[in-house]
Amino acid sequence: MSQTESTDKVRVGSLEDLKSGKPTIAKVNRQLVAVFMCQGNIVATNGRCPHASGPIHEGEVDGTKLTCPWHGWTFDLMSGECDEDPDLNLERYPVELDGDDILVIL
Numbered sequence: 001m002s003q004t005e006s007t008d009k010v011r012v013g014s015l016e017d018l019k020s021g022k023p024t025i026a027k028v029n030r031q032l033v034a035v036f037m038c039q040g041n042i043v044a045t046n047g048r049c050p051h052a053s054g055p056i057h058e059g060e061v062d063g064t065k066l067t068c069p070w071h072g073w074t075f076d077l078m079s080g081e082c083d084e085d086p087d088l089n090l091e092r093y094p095v096e097l098d099g100d101d102i103l104v105i106l
Contacts (some may be wrong), residue, residue, distance in 0.1 A: 025057045
């Protein structure tokens with residue numbers, strides 16, 4: 001597989017999915033990807049909290065802060081930074097739109 005093929009864009013949802021204000025979740029190659037609307041920006045992250053693998057997409061979003069539902073750890077959706085541990089970041093993925101489709105590069 002060439003380098004270009006390994007960075008294929010994968011559809012993980014649609015803008016319509018995010019209109020409810022709730023994040024969407026997709027499984028891509030056995031990996032969960034969570035997609036959020038954050039202050040008008042589409043943000044795609046790993047679907048598991050880097051602290052204890054909790055379901056990050058079930059967390060509460062307040063402004064740019066996402067709180068994991070398991071232990072209350074908070075992450076900035078725009079940067080991925082963790083408030084509780086500066087060495088622990090929420091993995092984020094590049095996002096593109098193709099019409100209504102949300103595409104990520106893993």
